Amino acid sequence: MTRKKPANNTHYSLYYYDSCPFCARVLRALDQVNVEVELRNIMSDSNHRSDQQKATGRNTVPCLRIDNGTDSEWMFESMDIMRFLQSL
Template sequence: MKYALYYHDYCPFCQRVLMTLPSFRVKVEKRNVMENPEFRKQQQAATGRTTVPCLLIENGDSQEWMYESSDIIAYLKGL
């Protein structure tokens, strides 16, 4: 499985998730949507939304997009 967090620096909910990432056992790629507009376009094309934070969970050809900082933290903590 691969994980990518869509975020931007000025979002307090994003910061909440970012601060917890080092405590998890899985590697999460960070995708700053303000620094790279392609990340925002990818998210919008896949979900119809540009809300951050958003965790992309890839399992082979399957993708799941998870919103809400508390849900993302709880999910990653459970891995």
């Protein structure tokens, strides 16, 4: 599942789960921005949880993965993610 149109060549993935209130806050913010973000539910797909754990050592959500094709940056904290998305 994705939301909105792509902003550029950077790929964004949001690691989340449905009952997380901080994730819900970020998901609502996604409705306000024109950025394509792939949604990766770590509770419904163990591969997503495993990918995040291997890359960051954490299973904390929400987590935004910012992949520019050569490097990936992982952003935690709902307010930081929301500010970042609104800046695009």
